[in-house]
Amino acid sequence: TGLANAWSLSQGYSAVDHPSEPNYLALVSGLAGDCSNSSPNIGGCLSGGGDSTTDSGPTAPGGSYSSNSVNLVDRVESVGLTWDAYYEGSSGGCDQSFGTAYHASLLFMNDIVSSSNRCSHIHSFSTSTPANLLTELNGGGANLIWINPDNSHNMHDNSISSGDTYMSTLIPHILGSTEFTTTKAALFVTFDEGNNSYPSDYVYTILAGPAAKLAYKSTALYDHYSLLATLEKNWGLPCIVSTDCNATPMTEFFGTTTPPPLSTSFTVSPITPLVNAPVTFTTTSSGGVSPYSISWNFGDGASGTGSSIVHTFTSAQTFTVTEKVTDSSSPPQTATSSSTVTVLGTPPPLSTGFTFLPTTLSTNSLVTFTAVTTGGTAPYTITWNFGDGSTGTGTIVSHTYTTAQSFTVAETAKDSSSPQQTATSSQTVTVLLPLTGNFGNCSNLPQGWSCGNAIPSTSSATIVNGVLETRQSNPGQGNDTIYYYATTQKGAFPWSPCQAPVSGVIPTGLSSVSANFTVLSYNPGSSPSSDRYHIYIALYYWLPNGPVSAGGSTYQCLDSQVRVENVGGIFGAIGSAATYNPGDSFGWDQVTLQTSLGQSGTLTANVAQQCQDDLAAWGLPTNTPCELAGIEIGTEGFQFQELDVNWYNVKLMTTASPALTAGLSFTPSSLLTGQTVSFTGTASGGTTPYAYSWSFGDGATATGQNPSHAYSSAGIYTVTLTVTDASSPQQKAIASKTVTVTIPALAASFTFTPSSPQVNSLITFTGSGAGGVTPYAYSWMFGDGQTASG
Structure with a gap:
């Protein structure tokens, strides 16, 4: 976010295909993927093996990517410009054997790999401070420099936080080089692909450097072809193929902007400092242009610099601390913040208390205790006595009671004062026998509810006393493309392959699925900002009329969720929705609830509405018939330590739709041969939307609610209207009328x-x-x- 806030951020920039290779191809040639895979490709392809739907390298089985097509290097060299490429993990030159060679799109081009001169422009590097790259940037770099990190640093095989750490080392070296401090240079940073489908597969893309606007954001739609078109426009190069020729260059990101006003504030820890004890001051600055320069005046004659600084006051009195921030704008902006700090000679009295969740305790279920301590001198040492012979230490602890009775929980806090202070707190907790649920016993699919559907092995999904207990644990594992889970299932599902409903499993006329639950515990991972979890009900649908196509994919199943969503510790906004493509169905989710630790909630999925919303989100006709095939309830996510949820009552509500009826009318009432007659269909009951089909009795047919027709011969005809609805199973109603068509007077x-x-x-x-x-x-x-x- 630091780069995005300081420089130009393209918020509407999309990848063009899946998986990664076609996106790299698009950036250098305007092509995307293999000719044998026409369905998912956008805008052209290369000949030869290598499948655009799988990660395969330049020397993949079945042939290698190869092309004699014009590419960006051809265009650059044709006008006398220079170029270099840096591939992490490569041995340099036209090496096609390294692990991420399938990302090295320049190596797919015959006129590059066949030229020793061009191969000499391709270099290796292996660290976040590559000496050869930095030497070039500090000694007069090429006009175009291409940099590909490997999968250990591009967030493909590693966490977002580790990739961010890598970028925070490499990019400042680039922006601080001679090239970027003395010339009108620009740095593009983007990712190959995201989680969704083109043209909404948005990926993080920024432009930085002296040629880019400061603190600028745009929601205009761009893609990888736009980046190629931008390079072509910048150097006056001819475009290559229709994709980049028709793309919009990203010129809006270049030039100058007025950065937003600079503001700053700071926090003090501890809030009430003591004489001769360290105090930490931490600033928060926004606006302007980063990086910021921070200076401090502590009001006692001392000063300092830095966004976080420790200071010790030597006398007990009140001081005015002033912090000043200067940004990197030209001219620079400044902002100040002041606050009074009262320094005490002796620490305030120590006090402590604690909370516990859930507030209703049951045997053999986890309860989490949290100490809240103030006063004294931090850090504090916290110890616990749970009243059942067990003890614990730490500000946050978890414990399980095995007996249903009342216990006195005692918490003791000791501070770091000299002499040390001690404070205690106690509460009585009542442990009850566990609640019962209505999930029944574990059953095999398709009847369900199933147990054991949990990955990795440290996770579990069990049913005890009718209560579904999902216990998910995946510390440091998974990412946006690899989810772990703990769920129960009933019915048939769209994997290997898409499946139709199994008779007798899902109740006929099912209108909604709901379940109430309690979040028993949640422990974030080592880098909480990388965590993600969903608590959800998923409905899986079969499309009985056959496969449909959208977003470059063709499936016969839908995958929809209602859920609680938490990403990096922040709950998703209620009502927010998104599509996703799991590779076997059209996915769509909606956030309908926010539920924190210890809280209970109820998720409800409307069977008909979920189908229509999923179809609409993918641009498919909302009257496409859906049949509910499978139900899944549980949790999914990645990186966090543990998420424990109990599910108690599941309700499968059936509501018989009112009987579907149909009617028809027509004008004029007296019909003549050759005259246009307007027909109107009406319907009620059932489940909207309705579909209308007509037979006019003379062999002609039509669809839609309001068709027109002309009879060529006099006679008596029976007009028949058939209406079908969106119920599952579908209802049908038929209406008919007799019309008499006469010859007009001579x-x-x-x-x-x-x-x-x-x-x-x-x-x-x-x-x-x-x-x-x-x-x-x-x-x-x-x-x-x-x-x-x-």
Whole structure:
């Protein structure tokens, strides 16, 4: 976030395909993937093996990626510009054997790998401070420099926090180089792919350096082709293929902007400091342009610098501490913050207390105790006596009682004063026999509810006394593409392969699925900002009318969730929703609840609504019939230490939809041949949306609520309207009416020329008919005893 706040952030930048290779190809050639995989590809392909739907390298089985197409290097060299590429883990040159060679898209180009001169521009590096790269940047770098970290540093195989640490070392070296301090240079940072589908597969993308705007954000839509188009526009290069030729260059991110106003504040710890005891001051600054320069005046004649600093006061009195921040704007902005700090000669009295969750305790279930201690001198030492012969230490501890009775819990806090202070707190807790639930006993699929559906092995999903107990533990494991879970299931599911409902498992006319639960414990991972968990009910649907296509994928199943969502310690906003592509179905989720540790909640999934919302989110017709095939309840996520949830009552609500009825009307009421008739269908009951189909009795058909039709022959016809709804199972209603079509009355008229005839001059008569039935027969009487026909 530091780079995004300080420089230019593209908030609408999307990858173009899955998995990673096609995105790297798009960046250098405007192509994306293998010709044999036309369905998921966007904008062209390369010939030869290598599957755009699997991670495979340049020398993948079945052939290697290869292309004689024009690429970015061709364009750069054609105008006399220079280039270099740095691939982490490579041995340099056109080495295609290193672990992430499938990300090295320049190595897919025949006119590069076949040229020793061009191969000499490809270099290796192995650290976050690559000497060869930094030497180039500090000694007159190439016009274009390409940098690919390996999977240990690009957040593919490692955590976000470790990747961020890597970037926080490498990027400051780049931005501080001679190239970036003396020329109009720009640094693009982006990722190959995200978790969603093009064109909404948004990835983090920033532009930094002297050519980029400061503290600038844009939601305009761009993708990897846009980055290629930007390079082409910057150097006046011809575009390569239709993808980059039609892409919008990202020119809005270049130039100058006025950074937002600079502001600052700071915190003091401890809040009430003591004489001759260290005090920590920590600043929080925003606005302006980072990095910031921080200076302090402690009010006692001492000063210091840094965003976090420790100071010791030597006398007991009140001091005014002033912090001043200067940003990196040009000209620089400054902001100050002041606060009075009262330094005591002796520490305030120590006091302590504690809370526990859940507040209703049951045998053999985990309870978490948290001490709240103030006064005295930190740090504190906390010890516990749980009243059942067990003890513990630490500010936060967990304990399990095995007997249903009352216990006196005593907590003791000791501080670091000299002499040491001690404070105690005690409460009586009542432990009850465990609640019962209605999940029954563990059952095999498809009947369910199943047990043991938990990964990794440290996790579990069991049913005890009818209570579903999901215990998920995956410390430091998983990421945005690898989720772990602890769930129970009932029915059929869309993996290996997409499956239709199993008769007799899901109740007929099921309208909603709900379950109430309690979050017993949650322990974050070593880097809480990398944690993610969902507490959810998932509904899996079969599409009986066959597979449908959207976002470059074709599936016959839907995967939808209602859930509690927590990412990096922050709950997802209620009502927020997103699509996801698990590779076997069209996924969609919605956050419907926020539930913290110790709290209980109820999740409810509306069967019909979840289907329609999922379809709509993927741009599919919302009247596509859905059949509920499977139900899953539990937790999923990654990185955190432990998430324990008890689920008590599951309800499968069935509501018979009102009977579907249909009706039809038409105008005009008297029908003639050749006349356009407007028909109107009506429907009620059942489940919307409705689908209308018509048969007009003369062999013609139509769809839609308000069709039009014209009859070519007179007669009596039966018009039939068939209406189907979105219920599962689907309802059908039929309405019909008889219409009589008649021939319009026959009418005749004629004209003659010339309009003023003379004796013995030829007169031309022209007759016309209307109505009746063609063809017409004409006969004439001229009034002078002569007749004619025609």
